[in-house]
Amino acid sequence: MLLSELLEGLTFNVTAGNSGNTVNPADVEIKDVVNDNRKITEGSLFLCIQGANFDGHSCAAEAAEKKAGAIVVCHDVELPEGCEMPVVRVEDTRYAMAFISAAYFGHPAKKLKTIGITGTKGKTTTTYLIRDMLQNAGHKVGLIGTIEVIIGDEHIHAENTTPESYMLQYYMSKMVEAGCDSVVMEVSSQGLMLHRSQGFVFDMGIFTNIEPDHIGPNEHKDFEDYMHCKGLLFKQCKVGICNADDPHTEDILEGHTCEVEKYGFSEGADIRAINLAYIHKPGQLGVFFDTDGLINMHAEIRTPGKFSVYNALCAIAVARHFGCTPEEIAPALKEAKVKGRIEMVKVSDDFTLMIDYAHNAMALKSLLTTLKDYHPNRLICLFGCGGNRSRYRRFEMGEVSGKYADFTVITSDNPRFEEPEAIIDDIETGMKKTDGKYIKITDRKEAIRYVIENGEKGDIIVLAGKGHEDYQEIKGVKYHMDERELIQEILDEQ
Missing domain, CATH: 3.40.1390.10 (MurE/MurF, N-terminal domain)
Known part of the structure; x- marks a missing residue:
């Protein structure tokens, strides 16, 4: 060449x-x-x-x-x-x-419909929702995100939310070879700041929401810089699909060069959710809602809360641009699941247990306040914090769980080169700022055993922090540990 x-x-x-x-x-x-x-x-x-x-x-x-x-x-x-x-x-x-x-790589993006999703929360779930929905309508869709890269039947472990531009273009070229007609990808603020997603124009750019995150050394100097980098996507796409209800949407769109449409609950949204109703059955939490505006349909999603509705509305907005009908969209929404994102695991007819990736105070607060809306008998939160990371995250997460959960089990996450007990003590410092009840169980399997054996009728139990991860990092070594397997082992040992 x-x-x-x-x-x-x-x-x-x-x-x-x-x-x-x-x-x-x-x-x-x-x-x-x-x-x-x-x-x-x-x-x-x-x-x-x-x-x-x-x-x-x-x-x-x-x-x-x-x-x-x-x-x-x-x-x-x-x-x-x-x-x-x-x-x-x-x-x-x-x-x-x-x-x-x-x-x-031959400009592969020109041979695909490209969908880029940015935001603080919801990127991963929404990418899978969109992929499932489009595949249900007959499209072949590649996916690039935090958990993995999907090319046809091949699943590749992801190192970064948005890969370096060379690898991004390589993956898209492989998608073209595999017969994909579109790709949906998470576009992180770091990826935008470091030009990883440059070299082409997205057909659609999506903004889910924004809150202070990724601010510090080697990341963003302040919230304004974080917002600015998120906003770069809307100078690099043809159509921008944005959350109408986020207070920072107009800041994100400043200087945009794309057409804009919005989704949400507010009157000004182009696709609006109405007639919201919660679903609460043993082992299942979800939402019914209708849409009004650019598309009118009835939807059911089997994940809880308003933030799940936002993710679904976003996916519906994208599917509309592909010409998908309500009859194609509704079943995909109902069946969509994402590993480690409010992932329900059936263990009992009496209580509900789920696995979620919430690993900072903001995500944990959002999850716990959402689950409170389902009026559980008790809301139980099991979590730990990563070692060799900010101690403030531990204090904050302890305080959040103490405030919003009825009972907390503090355990180990990825201690890395720290002692698990030292991390647990830091979390306890935050817990003690509240009146929250808690217990400390260092071994994560034993902590999970405790919540399962002590679950009561009507409880909602959250295993937070690990999500899709299938390892525990200790002293520089990653040991296999999948919470789904731990749960099954515990059930088999009963």
């Missing part, structure tokens, strides 16, 4: 080594594109990416020694004397990588 084809759409200049002599990119043949110095081969294009701990620019001389076809840089680099290797100078190598990767 010619270097000129890879650089299409970018502002750049190309010189021969450090000589300053101009090189015509149409004269340079490229055999591969890499951003890992260990993968540099003769004739490859090496992208010098600056990360949190390593700067690829330091490998420029190595690229020359390995006879790379060219390198892409955004600042001066040291090269061997007399080196004539073409050096492509751009303003931002991460931004350039997105466009170069798109060209290298």
Whole structure:
């Protein structure tokens, strides 16, 4: 492939080594594109990416020694004397990588309907809802998100919510090869900030909601920066589908370049939920509602609360753009399930038990207040906190559970290099700011056994924090641990 084809759409200049002599990119043949110095081969294009701990620019001389076809840089680099290797100078190598990767893989996004979802909560659940709904209507849909990447029948474990642009373009190219006609993906604020989703225009961009999160070192400097990065999606999509009820929606849409439609409960929503009714049966929590506006239908979802309605409304709005009918949408909504997101696990006819990924105070408060609306006999919350992370999260989660749950079981999560008991003590500090009742059981399996054996008629029990994770990280080692398996073991041992 010619270097000129890879650089299409970018502002750049190309010189021969450090000589300053101009090189015509149409004269340079490229055999591969890499951003890992260990993968540099003769004739490859090496992208010098600056990360949190390593700067690829330091490998420029190595690229020359390995006879790379060219390198892409955004600042001066040291090269061997007399080196004539073409050096492509751009303003931002991460931004350039997105466009170069798109060209290298044949612009796969142009062959797919692309749906990008951003927001603090609801991204994962909504991606699966949309995928299930579209597949129910006969589409073949790829998925890229926090839990996994799905390409046809292949499920690939996800490392980041939004992969680096090279891998994103690679995955989309594989989806095209597998016969997918569309892709739905989570687009994180980090992904937007680091240009991972650049190189193409989304057909639809979605905003679920926003609250302060991911603010700190190596993330966002403040809430305004977090909102700004979320808003970048709406300068990179054709249609924006947004939560009408979120107080920050207009801030997110500032400077948008897309058409906008909104969903929610408020009068101004283009698709509005009305006639809300809660479903509460043993082992099942859900919601009935109708929609009014751009589409009129009756819906049932088997996950609880208003936030589940928001996720469903968003999925309905997307499905409408694909021409899906209410008859195709309704059964997909009813059957949709997401591993580790308000995942019901049947253990008794007397009480309801669920697994959820809520792993910070904001998510836990949202979940517990939602479940309170179902008027359980007791709301029981089992959770721990990760080691080598902010201690404030532990204090906050302890305080939230103490305030909103009727009984809390404090246990271990991923202690990493900390002692589980020290983490539990920090959670207890937050608990003691409330009148909440609690018990401490370090071993997570024994903690789960306790809540199952002591469950009462009408209780709702939440196992929070692990969600889809199937491991526990201790002293740098990930040990297999799936809460679904632990529950089954406990039931078999009874």
